[in-house]
Amino acid sequence: MIKIFFISVLLFTISAFPQTDRSQQVEEETSWVKWGKADYRYEKPNEFRHREYSFDTESVSGFIAKSTANGYWYFISDLDGDNCPYRPSCSAFFVQASKETNIVQGTLMFFDRFTRDYNIYKRHEHYPRVKDGHYYDPVSLYTLDESKIDYIPPSVTVTK
Amino acid sequence: MKIVFLFFLLCITAVQNAQTGNVDFNSPDNIKKFADYLFCDKDYLRAAIEYERLADINRSDIIEFKIALSYSYINDYYSAIQKFSGIIKSSVYFNEAKLEEMKINFLNNDFAGLRSYFKNSFITEVDKYQTEGEKLFNFSYLFTDDALPSKDEFLSPFDFNEKEKISSFYDWKNEPPYKDGTLAGIMSAVIPGSGKIYVGEIGDGIVAFITTTVFAFIAYDNFKAGHTTRAWIWTSVAALFYAGNVYGSVAAAQVHNAKITFEFNEGLNVYLNKKNYYITKYEFCD
Numbered sequence: 056m057i058k059i060f061f062i063s064v065l066l067f068t069i070s071a072f073p074q075t076d077r078s079q080q081v082e083e084e085t086s087w088v089k090w091g092k093a094d095y096r097y098e099k100p101n102e103f104r105h106r107e108y109s110f111d112t113e114s115v116s117g118f119i120a121k122s123t124a125n126g127y128w129y130f131i132s133d134l135d136g137d138n139c140p141y142r143p144s145c146s147a148f149f150v151q152a153s154k155e156t157n158i159v160q161g162t163l164m165f166f167d168r169f170t171r172d173y174n175i176y177k178r179h180e181h182y183p184r185v186k187d188g189h190y191y192d193p194v195s196l197y198t199l200d201e202s203k204i205d206y207i208p209p210s211v212t213v214t215k
Numbered sequence: 216m217k218i219v220f221l222f223f224l225l226c227i228t229a230v231q232n233a234q235t236g237n238v239d240f241n242s243p244d245n246i247k248k249f250a251d252y253l254f255c256d257k258d259y260l261r262a263a264i265e266y267e268r269l270a271d272i273n274r275s276d277i278i279e280f281k282i283a284l285s286y287s288y289i290n291d292y293y294s295a296i297q298k299f300s301g302i303i304k305s306s307v308y309f310n311e312a313k314l315e316e317m318k319i320n321f322l323n324n325d326f327a328g329l330r331s332y333f334k335n336s337f338i339t340e341v342d343k344y345q346t347e348g349e350k351l352f353n354f355s356y357l358f359t360d361d362a363l364p365s366k367d368e369f370l371s372p373f374d375f376n377e378k379e380k381i382s383s384f385y386d387w388k389n390e391p392p393y394k395d396g397t398l399a400g401i402m403s404a405v406i407p408g409s410g411k412i413y414v415g416e417i418g419d420g421i422v423a424f425i426t427t428t429v430f431a432f433i434a435y436d437n438f439k440a441g442h443t444t445r446a447w448i449w450t451s452v453a454a455l456f457y458a459g460n461v462y463g464s465v466a467a468a469q470v471h472n473a474k475i476t477f478e479f480n481e482g483l484n485v486y487l488n489k490k491n492y493y494i495t496k497y498e499f500c501d
Contacts, residue, residue: 063223070227166459167466170426176418196473197466206473 106147120153120161141182142189145172151194164197183211243273250281255500259285263294280308281499283315292319310343311494317351318492326355346372347493357388357483380486387479396468403464407457410464414471423460430456 108125110118124146132146139145148168153161171192182190191213195203207213239245250265263285266278283298296319302312317337320329333352341348349372356363363369366385373381394414403410408424411417430453437446 059220063220066227067223160462162455163459163462164466166455167463170423170456170460170463171419173426174418174422176421181416196470197463199462199466199469201469201473204469204473206470206477208474208477 114154114157116156116158116161117150117154119158120150124150139172140178140190141168141172141192142185142187143193145169148192148194152197155194156198160198164194167197168192180209183207183209183213185213243269247273247278250278251499254281254285257288259288263289276302276306276308277499279306280312283312284497287315287319290322292323295319304340310341311497313337313341314344314347314494317348318494321351321355321487321492324358326359329355344493350493354483354487357384358480363389384479384483384486391472391479392475393472394468396465396472399464399468400461403461407460410461411467414464414467416467416471419463419467423456423463427453427456427460 106128108128110121127146132144137144141148143151145165145168149161149165152164155161156164178190182192185191191207195205240249246265246268250262250269253259253262253265263282266274266282266285269278279298279302283295283302286292286295286298296316299312299316299319302309306312313336317329317332320326320332330352333348337348338345353364353369353372356369363385366382366389369385370378370381399410399413401410402413403423406424407427408420408422411420411423413420430449434446434449434453437443437449
């Protein structure tokens with residue numbers, strides 16, 4: 056009786072073996088891992104809101120703009136909260152505009168953006184949105200270099 | 216007990232049997248059947264791989280064409296062009312392959328390549344689809360800034376029921392409703408915000424007018440009251456808003472023009488997609 060049982064188990068094991076997933080045997084040769092602890096992060100990623108305080112600019116325009124923006128961020132914006140409806144925010148827009156062009160043109164671009172900031176009329180028909188709901192309004196649209204303009208319709212959600 | 220053993224043996228035999236291969240899945244016939252199934256299931260990448268597994272001797276004209284078509288459908292234009300151009304003249308799908316090549320040039324935005332291909336190769340080599348090729352050739356002018364042919368010449372290959380629509384495309388391209396950036400800037404320099412209104416940004420224009428005039432009035436009022444320092448500060452603010460608005464009006468005209476061009480190209484693409492780039496629908500899966 057016991058013999059028959061063991062023979063049955065042996066035969067069943069032999070028949071079942073070809074069906075098993077033997078990839079674990081070659082685990083060292085592959086990068087595939089069957090089980091592993093997932094590193095979950097519950098933070099809402101927001102690359103558009105990322106603030107870099109360091110002075111990584113080489114131009115004088117960039118340095119002046121960055122100093123102004125850093126002062127604004129440190130003394131006002133970080134305490135006052137995220138109030139700008141656009142991405143990049145108006146201060147980040149000023150820094151980027153000054154870096155891409157010069158301090159005079161960057162300032163004009165900033166004041167134009169500031170004017171648009173006040174206009175709450177039909178903004179959703181003009182600008183695409185980033186994931187967190189802010190309007191996407193990049194510097195490249197306003198440098199007066201038509202080759203840099205990459206128009207994105209309002210129906211699109213911008214991810215990068 | 217014996218019954219249990221026999222039953223167990225039967226189960227094992229059944230399991231083993233399920234694993235045995237009585238069918239040769241790698242026979243050319245079965246590979247083709249599987250590839251056809253994948254193709255009709257719109258799994259084009261795997262279909263192309265399966266078709267390519269077939270040795271040259273087992274490949275018919277239709278298989279060569281379907282390989283190329285599969286690459287085209289998954290937007291692998293480089294491989295698709297290679298395959299389409301490899302289809303020889305004696306193939307029953309030679310004409311279709313040449314038209315598909317034109318379509319790929321179109322989808323690749325290689326309009327110069329498309330025109331040169333049409334003039335140097337398509338006209339001379341292809342027996343059918345000359346009208347369809349000419350339509351695509353003419354359409355290519357609508358996507359570039361090159362000089363348009365005359366309207367009659369442009370419309371000649373199109374059917375009567377299409378002409379009205381194509382004519383409107385032609386007219387748009389000939390005189391696009393762009394806004395002049397310089398004019399927008401001058402208008403905003405004269406009346407703050409008017410340049411923005413001219414390019415269609417009415418809300419921005421009104422806001423620009425209000426901010427500039429309010430700050431200018433505050434500056435004026437301070438001058439009038441003898442507060443010179445404050446007056447100059449407000450004058451600077453007003454001047455920056457004013458200059459920013461003039462600059463912004465020029466930029467807004469450029470953005471407006473980019474938007475107009477984008478929408479026009481989208482309209483063309485939708486139209487061409489609807490017409491399937493003037494390529495007759497294949498009936499491989501019916």
